[in-house]
Amino acid sequence: MKPLVASFFEPVTMTFSHIVYDAPGGEAAIVDPVLDYDPRSGRTCTLSAQKLVDFIHAQRLSVTWLLETHAHADHLSAAPWLQATVGGRIAIGAHIREVQAVFGRLFNLGADFATDGRPFDQLFNDGDTFRIGALEAEVLHVPGHTPADVAYRVGDAVFVGDTLFMPDVGSARCDFPGGDAATLYRSARRLLALPDETRLFMCHDYPPAGRGPVCETTVGASRSANLHLRDDIDEARFVALRHARDRTLPPPALMLPSVQVNIRAGHLPPPEDNGQRYLKIPLNLL
Helix, strand or coil: CCCEEEEEEECCCCEEEEEEECCCCCEEEEECCEEEEECCCCEEECHHHHHHHHHHHHCCCEEEEEECCCCCCCCEECHHHHHHHHCCEEEEECCHHHHHHHHHHHCCCCCCCCCCCCCCCEEECCCCEEEECCEEEEEEECCCCCCCCEEEEECCEEECCCCECCCCCCECCCCCCCCCHHHHHHHHHHHHCCCCCCEEECCECCCCCCCCCCCEEEHHHHHHHCCCCCCCCCHHHHHHHHHHHHCCCCCCCCHHHHHHHHCCCCCCCCCCCCCCCCCCCCCCCC
């Protein structure tokens, strides 16, 4: 069965969220949902996530999974709000424990902060399979951007997270803690070894002048035209290119709020004794 995919673009963080489902009236998974966040006021809202809910209701879908490809550093996850609204289990790759440990220390979250994968409902290992109604999905561990990145293969569709970008954009940065350019190259080649007609769905697009945001390409198009990962670019050349590019990149604008929320599966920090929740901003550290 060919999976059906609906994609939703959030322009502030240039993020695509996807709904993959077996049929109208069937079962669905949501991939990489966005919680809107205004860093000037510290306010969150669910306008972007509500668009997913509206589609789910219009298609009469039952949500079984809320899938994160990794702990994002550029947007906050809306998974907990969606779970409360439409259901589903929040899942991520098992290596999230490494990311929780690193950033738990960076944010000094203390002994009460769990680094064992909680509060995610499901931790996936490489090669794990699960079902979305009539569809079978497979988990592919694709580290390099972070140690915990996974891609989800559902039939002929693969949700690649930040492992690959559109061919005219290239690849994701590798300078976050635990990132590694050589590892990302091997992860990308693993995805690009899939059949040429395999559909690849991006988590982000940063389009060059002259085109709008696009989230879908194919393995064949990427192998022939990806700026960083086409077939004639070997690992050494990719690593040199990626290192040079990463040295020019500032931290993502929402990195500090995003990571400390997303290592909690999208849950906001617990309220303090006055009932208010706070994000922590480490000074002079990054």
